[in-house]
Amino acid sequence: MTTNKTKIDTLVVGAGQAGVAMSEHLSRLGVPHLVLERKRIAEAWRTGRWDSLVANGPAWHDRFPGLEFEGLDPDAFAGKDQVADYFEAYARTFNAPIRTGVDVTQVVRNSDRPGFTVQTSDGVIEAQQVVVATGPFQRPVIPPIAVQASSVQQMHSAAYRNPQQLPEGAVLVVGAGSSGVQIADELQRAGKQVYLSVGAHDRPPRAYRNRDFCWWLGVLGEWDAETMQPGKEHVTIAVSGARGGHTVDFRKLAQQGMTLVGLTKGFDNGVVSFEANLAENIARGDENYLALLDAADAYIARNGLNLPEEPQAREILPDPQCLTQPLLELDLAKAGVSTIIWATGYSVDYSWLQVDAFKDNGKPKHQRGVSSEPGVYFVGLPWLSRRGSAFIWGVWHDAKHVADHIVKQRTYLNYRDASQRQAEHQASSQPVSLMGAR
Numbered sequence: 001m002t003t004n005k006t007k008i009d010t011l012v013v014g015a016g017q018a019g020v021a022m023s024e025h026l027s028r029l030g031v032p033h034l035v036l037e038r039k040r041i042a043e044a045w046r047t048g049r050w051d052s053l054v055a056n057g058p059a060w061h062d063r064f065p066g067l068e069f070e071g072l073d074p075d076a077f078a079g080k081d082q083v084a085d086y087f088e089a090y091a092r093t094f095n096a097p098i099r100t101g102v103d104v105t106q107v108v109r110n111s112d113r114p115g116f117t118v119q120t121s122d123g124v125i126e127a128q129q130v131v132v133a134t135g136p137f138q139r140p141v142i143p144p145i146a147v148q149a150s151s152v153q154q155m156h157s158a159a160y161r162n163p164q165q166l167p168e169g170a171v172l173v174v175g176a177g178s179s180g181v182q183i184a185d186e187l188q189r190a191g192k193q194v195y196l197s198v199g200a201h202d203r204p205p206r207a208y209r210n211r212d213f214c215w216w217l218g219v220l221g222e223w224d225a226e227t228m229q230p231g232k233e234h235v236t237i238a239v240s241g242a243r244g245g246h247t248v249d250f251r252k253l254a255q256q257g258m259t260l261v262g263l264t265k266g267f268d269n270g271v272v273s274f275e276a277n278l279a280e281n282i283a284r285g286d287e288n289y290l291a292l293l294d295a296a297d298a299y300i301a302r303n304g305l306n307l308p309e310e311p312q313a314r315e316i317l318p319d320p321q322c323l324t325q326p327l328l329e330l331d332l333a334k335a336g337v338s339t340i341i342w343a344t345g346y347s348v349d350y351s352w353l354q355v356d357a358f359k360d361n362g363k364p365k366h367q368r369g370v371s372s373e374p375g376v377y378f379v380g381l382p383w384l385s386r387r388g389s390a391f392i393w394g395v396w397h398d399a400k401h402v403a404d405h406i407v408k409q410r411t412y413l414n415y416r417d418a419s420q421r422q423a424e425h426q427a428s429s430q431p432v433s434l435m436g437a438r
């Protein structure tokens with residue numbers, strides 16, 4: 001570590017979408033700040049996802065208010081590199097003070113003065129406020145049930161890039177949220193035999209009656225929901241912008257040759273067992289899908305909108321055999337499964353943030369990003385303030401709230417009472433001595 005020391009009012013850790021949004025608002029409000037990023041701006045979009053990944057929302061929706069995607073149709077879905085380029089371009093519009101290639105290794109509160117001491121790979125930083133903008137996708141999670149000693153190749157979805165990197169043989173994809181479904185579909189289209197383990201999920205229509213589901217959740221007020229529905233903590237969303245965007249239909253995937261199975265339960269001597277809940281999980285996903293169609297129809301009728309009818313959206317394909325006669329066990333060797341992909345999400349890593357800002361379960365303790373530790377803030381987390389916090393535009397609005405809070409606190413700290421103002425005025429009014437002048 002070098003001996004460099006920097007003093008700054010506000011330090012932002014992370015230069016992904018949350019860090020860039022935070023920097024914009026701090027710049028607009030005149031707050032001196034610095035953004036540190038261990039790699040490149042929006043690095044996770046470039047190298048932390050598979051090659052064909054696109055945004056799950058259309059370009060008109062998944063962006064910041066101040067800049068559109070250049071050369072992209074508003075209804076199209078931006079590829080991962082386009083998204084990364086977008087954030088780099090956005091940062092340039094206001095000359096964001098971002099320093100890349102710097103790793104933050106420790107943050108501690110000062111015991112004898114305000115603020116925090118921050119250890120980095122490029123020296124020490126003294127900051128009055130620290131904004132944690134590292135996002136939720138930091139540490140890939142593979143559940144403990146994963147087979148330990150096996151000839152089967154295993155990887156998290158974070159390590160998956162394309163079908164060509166996998167060995168010959170069938171694939172078991174565990175997890176049917178957006179990542180799991182898109183990866184399983186890509187592998188099946190590449191000629192792989194795919195088993196997809198489906199847990200609890202929401203399944204919105206990609207679009208309905210000429211409006212994307214992002215639009216419907218907006219006008220129906222769903223993006224502004226401030227609390228998650230009870231029992232939905234582990235429910236993922238199966239939605240895809242791949243190939244121009246389409247509604248995820250598990251029955252259609254089965255018709256194309258994919259084998260659906262229930263929630264993965266465990267492994268024993270090369271045999272994987274599944275919960276007998278596939279039909280239940282699919283049915284609840286259908287209920288979620290149809291409920292959104294009903295809400296959309298009611299909104300159209302209530303507001304007299306002239307949007308085309310779409311009766312075919314309510315047509316449900318017949319249940320495939322893998323749904324009516326679910327597979328409860330799979331011998332990996334006999335089935336020719338050579339790869340298991342765990343699309344089982346991520347956890348956060350705050351080991352470097354050594355402050356009193358966490359619950360007993362290790363999750364941040366905050367109110368709309370304002371931490372229980374004064375001077376520490378969080379931006380970029382799902383449900384930070386509402387359901388929309390997980391989307392790019394939601395991050396921008398959350399960052400605005402946090403920046404406004406920082407300015408308010410700075411105003412309090414800069415307050416001077418009458419005696420202090422008088423003393424400062426007298427000090428500034430003292431004549432400058434010219435003794436010794438020639």
